Amino acid sequence: MNSAYGIGYALAAVGSIIIAIGPFVSRYRNASVWLRVGLFLAAPLGIAWSVLGFYLLLHETGGKTSLPWSRFWALDHMKSNIAGLTVGLLVSLMLSPEARSLGRRRPSV
DSSP: OOHHHHHHHHHHHHHHHHHHHGGGSTTTTTSOHHHHHHHHHHHHHHHHHHHHHHHHHHTEETTEESSOHHHHHHHHHHHHHHHHHHHHHHHHHHHSHHHHHHHSOOOOO
8 A cells, every 4th residue: 555645645535624614614604605515515525535545545455456447447437537526626616706805814904
């Protein structure tokens, strides 16, 4: 098992949990519904990607998988699809003007 991949999957899971908490933070409480729902939906996708990654990593021995080829192929491609959905969702959220305005620090006077 390659520990570098395991660290990446663990960081993604922790980041997903933090993103799930985001819509409930006071800064985002006044945000539009689509922004809060988007943040909340990105979290399970990130956790699912991490779980699939850990599962495939645990079934790897000597650089090869111990799963049947059809199951490995399906899970590996599902993991790639989930990653694409997550990245696309996060990019669309972060490119929205509303998210950028909520992310700015307001000057204290």
